[in-house]
Amino acid sequence: MKVEQTCIEARRASRVLAGLPRARKDDALGAVADALRRRSAEILAENEEDVRLARENRLADALVDRLLLDEDRLADIETAVRDVAALPDPVGEVVEGWRLDNGVQVRRVRVPLGVIAVIYEARPNVTVDAAALCLKSGNAVVLRGGTAAVHTNRILAEVVQGAVIETGLPREAVSYLGPDRRELAELLKQRDHVDLIVPRGGEELKEHLLEHSKVPVIYAAGGNCHVYVDAAADLDKALAIVVNAKCQRPGVCNAAETLLVHRQAASAFLPRVAEELGRRGVELIVDKPAGDILGDPSLKRANRTHYATEFLALTLAVRVVGSLDEALEHIATCGTRHSEAIVTEDLAAARRFSAEVDAACVYVNASTRFTDGAEFGLGAELGISTQKLHVRGPIALRELTCVKYELWGDGQVRG
Amino acid sequence: MKVEQTCIEARRASRVLAGLPRARKDDALGAVADALRRRSAEILAENEEDVRLARENRLADALVDRLLLDEDRLADIETAVRDVAALPDPVGEVVEGWRLDNGVQVRRVRVPLGVIAVIYEARPNVTVDAAALCLKSGNAVVLRGGTAAVHTNRILAEVVQGAVIETGLPREAVSYLGPDRRELAELLKQRDHVDLIVPRGGEELKEHLLEHSKVPVIYAAGGNCHVYVDAAADLDKALAIVVNAKCQRPGVCNAAETLLVHRQAASAFLPRVAEELGRRGVELIVDKPAGDILGDPSLKRANRTHYATEFLALTLAVRVVGSLDEALEHIATCGTRHSEAIVTEDLAAARRFSAEVDAACVYVNASTRFTDGAEFGLGAELGISTQKLHVRGPIALRELTCVKYELWGDGQVRG
Numbered sequence: 001m002k003v004e005q006t007c008i009e010a011r012r013a014s015r016v017l018a019g020l021p022r023a024r025k026d027d028a029l030g031a032v033a034d035a036l037r038r039r040s041a042e043i044l045a046e047n048e049e050d051v052r053l054a055r056e057n058r059l060a061d062a063l064v065d066r067l068l069l070d071e072d073r074l075a076d077i078e079t080a081v082r083d084v085a086a087l088p089d090p091v092g093e094v095v096e097g098w099r100l101d102n103g104v105q106v107r108r109v110r111v112p113l114g115v116i117a118v119i120y121e122a123r124p125n126v127t128v129d130a131a132a133l134c135l136k137s138g139n140a141v142v143l144r145g146g147t148a149a150v151h152t153n154r155i156l157a158e159v160v161q162g163a164v165i166e167t168g169l170p171r172e173a174v175s176y177l178g179p180d181r182r183e184l185a186e187l188l189k190q191r192d193h194v195d196l197i198v199p200r201g202g203e204e205l206k207e208h209l210l211e212h213s214k215v216p217v218i219y220a221a222g223g224n225c226h227v228y229v230d231a232a233a234d235l236d237k238a239l240a241i242v243v244n245a246k247c248q249r250p251g252v253c254n255a256a257e258t259l260l261v262h263r264q265a266a267s268a269f270l271p272r273v274a275e276e277l278g279r280r281g282v283e284l285i286v287d288k289p290a291g292d293i294l295g296d297p298s299l300k301r302a303n304r305t306h307y308a309t310e311f312l313a314l315t316l317a318v319r320v321v322g323s324l325d326e327a328l329e330h331i332a333t334c335g336t337r338h339s340e341a342i343v344t345e346d347l348a349a350a351r352r353f354s355a356e357v358d359a360a361c362v363y364v365n366a367s368t369r370f371t372d373g374a375e376f377g378l379g380a381e382l383g384i385s386t387q388k389l390h391v392r393g394p395i396a397l398r399e400l401t402c403v404k405y406e407l408w409g410d411g412q413v414r415g
Numbered sequence: 416m417k418v419e420q421t422c423i424e425a426r427r428a429s430r431v432l433a434g435l436p437r438a439r440k441d442d443a444l445g446a447v448a449d450a451l452r453r454r455s456a457e458i459l460a461e462n463e464e465d466v467r468l469a470r471e472n473r474l475a476d477a478l479v480d481r482l483l484l485d486e487d488r489l490a491d492i493e494t495a496v497r498d499v500a501a502l503p504d505p506v507g508e509v510v511e512g513w514r515l516d517n518g519v520q521v522r523r524v525r526v527p528l529g530v531i532a533v534i535y536e537a538r539p540n541v542t543v544d545a546a547a548l549c550l551k552s553g554n555a556v557v558l559r560g561g562t563a564a565v566h567t568n569r570i571l572a573e574v575v576q577g578a579v580i581e582t583g584l585p586r587e588a589v590s591y592l593g594p595d596r597r598e599l600a601e602l603l604k605q606r607d608h609v610d611l612i613v614p615r616g617g618e619e620l621k622e623h624l625l626e627h628s629k630v631p632v633i634y635a636a637g638g639n640c641h642v643y644v645d646a647a648a649d650l651d652k653a654l655a656i657v658v659n660a661k662c663q664r665p666g667v668c669n670a671a672e673t674l675l676v677h678r679q680a681a682s683a684f685l686p687r688v689a690e691e692l693g694r695r696g697v698e699l700i701v702d703k704p705a706g707d708i709l710g711d712p713s714l715k716r717a718n719r720t721h722y723a724t725e726f727l728a729l730t731l732a733v734r735v736v737g738s739l740d741e742a743l744e745h746i747a748t749c750g751t752r753h754s755e756a757i758v759t760e761d762l763a764a765a766r767r768f769s770a771e772v773d774a775a776c777v778y779v780n781a782s783t784r785f786t787d788g789a790e791f792g793l794g795a796e797l798g799i800s801t802q803k804l805h806v807r808g809p810i811a812l813r814e815l816t817c818v819k820y821e822l823w824g825d826g827q828v829r830g
Contacts, residue, residue, distance in 0.1 A: 015747075015773075018773075100785075100790070100791070106791060113803050114803070196804065210606075214625065216804050237826035245828075248828070248829055332430075356430070361822060362819060362821050363822045363823075364822070364823040365824045367828040367829050370822065371820075377515065388528050388529070388611075389631050389804060389805040389817065390805040392817055392818060393820050403807060404774065404775060404807060404808075405777070405808050407776060408778075410780050411649070411651075411652035411781070413655050413663070414659055414663055414784040414785055414790065
């Protein structure tokens with residue numbers, strides 16, 4: 001009942017938010033940023049408590065690090081809110097318009113979705129990022145954070161709500177639910193009051209939503225991304241792209257996990273790339289032809305499981321392919337439709353790869369690491385969607401809206 | 416297993432379809448239309464068998480009529496296929512594009528969704544319409560028809576497949592599943608091989624999919640549509656619009672079900688509209704103020720259930736409201752977010768109604784009956800979506816596609 005009531009009140013608030021001009025929303029975001037700075041001592045104290053408990057519960061160091069806030073990280077969160085305020089307002093955009101033969105004027109106008117629930121785990125910055133993106137796009141947001149960051153999330157939500165109220169927006173524009181399992185189950189049933197759920201978490205959370213959510217979900221799935229070095233590749237470009245796609249930030253979804261090399265390029269390219277990657281501590285897992293070329297018996301041999309794995313680490317699977325077709329087939333079978341790259345100087349190969357690879361983002365001669373709302377010039381995002389409906393690629397402000405048809409006439413009826 | 420195999424083969428065919436130029440798809444659609452004409456005797460014979468069984472099973476006359484094909488109806492289906500061929504190809508459209516600061520060229524390109532399953536009940540024209548729309552938009556289609564039209568659906572699917580093969584498209588571009596319950600259950604699990612399900616049927620089918628489908632669904636929900644006659648309405652326009660929205664085709668989702676009249680317009684408008692509607696056999700179900708104005712004690716009194724009912728018949732609920740706010744509140748509570756109309760000469764009222772009503776289509780001074788792909792100039796459609804994600808309003812060709820990002824560089828890496 002509590003959750004349903006929260007969602008009903010969020011719906012009511014969303015009607016007010018939908019009509020707000022940009023300035024009112026940006027004022028509220030400015031107040032959020034100011035409040036984060038003003039109340040930083042309180043926030044860091046609550047965060048210390050989460051970190052203390054996490055250590056007491058022997059959470060892995062990497063997880064504790066995800067949880068941890070300090071002055072610098074809090075300042076980054078504040079900056080991110082100001083950056084969202086600086087982005088254009090997606091609401092009110094006339095996407096297209098025309099006049100019917102009978103004179104009725106048709107406009108497709110961008111409007112907020114209404115109420116968005118964001119379900120996340122241990123990163124406390126999501127509390128603020130998600131609230132800022134939803135407010136800017138005119139949506140009410142229901143935040144549901146995980147257990148590990150409960151003290152931090154609660155104070156951050158309170159700070160955001162305080163700023164929202166202070167600038168005259170409805171209190172229920174931002175709601176916060178704690179990490180209660182029964183409340184999550186209730187939330188997943190609120191199809192009448194919640195328009196969209198965006199999960200930010202691992203595969204387990206996604207599977208849970210897929211099984212139980214009655215509310216539409218946009219899944220930001222993992223990325224098993226490939227770089228394919230074609231027979232006609234410029235090997236200098238290929239080297240730079242493979243190293244960047246694997247090493248620049250290995251723990252994220254747009255990092256490369258498998259290198260495919262055309263047979264004709266393999267003997268020239270593999271030793272070079274192996275040396276460069278080796279210097280950076282990358283472990284290679286190779287098929288037999290690659291192993292033969294590299295002549296290093298200590299290299300692990302790749303199997304199907306390796307090719308299906310998102311390592312999120314300094315590990316790269318390698319396979320030699322006989323043709324572009326074989327590369328396309330490998331990507332169709334093992335890829336997760338996130339980001340895929342070809343390195344080639346052959347226009348026909350570039351065109352085929354671009355057209356035939358079924359993924360959110362397809363690259364010709366550029367690193368997969370560019371798949372990111374900010375890199376694309378779209379600003380902050382809630383993740384990268386690998387689904388096809390509604391949004392593919394960065395879930396930025398525009399993707400948190402929908403369109404409606406407005407039709408103005410002067411008495412027209414259908415004949 | 417059989418259903419999964421069908422979907423896997425549809426996926427394979429979809430890769431071929433995605434790359435076809437418009438001319439190849441239009442040729443196939445032309446061959447479908449020709450084959451429908453050439454094989455009309457066979458089709459009508461199979462349809463006779465369905466109609467005979469339907470009568471034997473004492474199906475309601477209206478249902479038997481939905482099932483029935485004759486030369487004229489078959490010619491309409493053929494024409495509809497040729498009309499789809501004449502529509503522009505949505506695939507390949509560059510939706511937008513720009514250049515990143517580092518020189519990478521970004522394009523968002525429209526591509527087919529992949530594999531679409533259409534689940535429908537007794538209207539045999541859906542077999543052909545759905546196949547034509549999916550083919551034109553470069554998608555493979557898996558058709559799953561209902562029991563009543565099984566003979567007709569089977570022969571129509573066979574005719575379409577024959578034409579598809581004859582023009583060199585992959586056989587599995589169009590697949591047909593019979594009305595087996597277990598096969599339906601299998602189909603709803605094919606998340607890996609089917610990108611979208613579009614149901615064409617009643618609320619029961621929708622509830623079933625909502626409960627069981629693991630594949631994303633676009634729901635074409637019913638329409639509980641309103642016409643609100645404002646205090647500042649031109650009553651001649653109001654009369655024409657109410658009569659048209661209610662009577663022009665009462666059995667469809669964009670017909671009006673409730674008339675809301677502002678108190679100040681009620682005594683002048685209600686007697687006029689009641690007379691006009693009465694002449695056309697419309698039954699009015701009224702609230703007390705409307706009953707008092709009409710002074711007809713035989714009129715049925717409206718309750719909450721009436722206001723929530725999609726009559727799909729010559730029945731109209733009527734309510735007198737004290738303000739625009741009250742009308743907006745009524746629509747927010749009882750509407751199904753399909754099509755809503757205001758009749759007014761007051762610009763402020765028109766603007767508020769247009770902005771604040773949360774529906775796929777909002778009309779100012781025009782009939783709700785225009786909500787239709789062909790009327791909008793979008794061509795044939797698979798229904799009207801009242802959901803917010805991916806598509807709102809007519810599900811036409813463009814809505815059966817998605818976009819992907821294509822990024823072309825010359826060696827760029829992320830710094």
